[in-house]
Amino acid sequence: MPAVPDVLRRLPALPGIGLLLFAAAAASTIAGGLAMQGMGELPMPGGWTLSTAWLPMCGQSWAGAAASFTGMWVVMMVAMMLPALLPALRWYRPAHAALAGAGYFLVWTMLGVLVFALGAALTQALLQMNAVARSVPALQGLVVLLAGALQFTTWKARHLACCRQPPMSLPPPASTAWRHGLRLAQHCVCSCAGLTAMLLVWGVMDLRVMALVTTAITAERLAPDGQRVARTVGGVACAAGLLMTVRAVWPV
Numbered sequence: 001m002p003a004v005p006d007v008l009r010r011l012p013a014l015p016g017i018g019l020l021l022f023a024a025a026a027a028s029t030i031a032g033g034l035a036m037q038g039m040g041e042l043p044m045p046g047g048w049t050l051s052t053a054w055l056p057m058c059g060q061s062w063a064g065a066a067a068s069f070t071g072m073w074v075v076m077m078v079a080m081m082l083p084a085l086l087p088a089l090r091w092y093r094p095a096h097a098a099l100a101g102a103g104y105f106l107v108w109t110m111l112g113v114l115v116f117a118l119g120a121a122l123t124q125a126l127l128q129m130n131a132v133a134r135s136v137p138a139l140q141g142l143v144v145l146l147a148g149a150l151q152f153t154t155w156k157a158r159h160l161a162c163c164r165q166p167p168m169s170l171p172p173p174a175s176t177a178w179r180h181g182l183r184l185a186q187h188c189v190c191s192c193a194g195l196t197a198m199l200l201v202w203g204v205m206d207l208r209v210m211a212l213v214t215t216a217i218t219a220e221r222l223a224p225d226g227q228r229v230a231r232t233v234g235g236v237a238c239a240a241g242l243l244m245t246v247r248a249v250w251p252v
Helices: 013-039 062-089 094-128 130-134 136-150 154-163 174-191 193-202 207-222 226-249
Strands: 041-044 048-051
Touching: 013 062, 013 207, 048 094, 048 136, 062 094, 062 174, 062 207, 094 130, 094 174, 130 136, 136 193, 136 226, 154 174, 154 207, 154 226, 174 193, 193 207, 193 226, 207 226
Parallel strands: none
Antiparallel strands: 041 048
16 A cells, blocks of 8 residues: 555644545535536626526436535535634544534535525526516625625624634533534524625636635634624625626616
8 A cells, every 4th residue: 555645644633634625625616616617607688697507407307407516515615614614623533523524514515405496496587587687787786785784793793603612621522513513504504694695696616706705704713803804804795795786787
């Protein structure tokens, strides 16, 4: 068998596994994003384009499309959430951390199924209603504006605080690992609601948007003053949403 590189032998078990998992997820996400970009987008009334991520490929069933999207979503969420999640799992043994992580990403998987169902239904409606499709650019701006405003709410602050809870003084028992992962994911889904909305509006498989959202999520969780980071992100998002809305209503 080939020798294990010294750099990997020196890594603690959990960070080392997390690093390898992140690298694999990030590589798969980049490959998926490039593949989606190669498939092109559908031009829509109102001067915007519709991602083919919400539609079955040629010869593919809706069930197959849902499975493909969910698989892509899970890999993307692992790449985006793992940098912020690992510190929350560092007091577990690796096996227990894996159980907590499985519970955590199960919640994100369920969200992905719901996102695809809603996105596919909305896509079908937009393909049939040109008048509504023309209003999408303005609606996108409003969504980003509202998502930015959400960053300033006490609801956001409460869930972000739960995501940032300091590590326990003693390793928790294995029986709590699964429940901890589920509970942490519920808080994180709520805390990331605005950022997730921005991701969906700006392009669910756009690699640049994913990188920006990942940076914002990680900074909110790990920076000394996460709430200040959240408000800064919210201010930028509000400005961007307002600009998008104005440009859609009064095009230059």
